[in-house]
Amino acid sequence: MSNATTKSVILYVDDDTDDCIFLKTSLEDAGNKAHLICSTDGEEAVRYLNSVSADSLPSLIVLDLNMPRWDGHKTLHYLKSDPHLAGIPVVILSTHESERERxxxxxxxxxxxxxxxxxxxDYQGIVAGFFSAMKD
Known part of the structure; x- marks a missing residue:
């Protein structure tokens, strides 16, 4: 992995704290040194993103769809419509499987x-996929 990837910040937005722990452990087990920040919903994530400088923004946002207050759809729409945040790659990590949802x-x-x-x-394979998405 590149230096930028190993020292990057990843924002994980999911109301399930166990999933945040699983993802953090998977990153560590894979030898990745990315710093994982967890938010419990989109509103909290946006507050965080708007509170950091441009050079401190995450290099990847991992987003669940089913959350209270701001769900994944609302959050994704906001992120991609805000010029300050639109360039951050967003990957969805959800229990939904439908092609329509994708x-x-x-x-x-x-x-x-x-x-x-x-x-x-199975989180190990997903973690590898995240970094492929960051390079695209």
């Missing part, structure tokens, strides 16, 4: 879509 997220600006795994071991 297409909706692509149209809103997501660079990739991953099915949330049911087993911890």
């Amino acid at each position: 297409e909706t997220c692509r149209q809103l600006g997501a660079v990739s879509y991953f099915k949330k795994p049911f087993r911890f071991d």
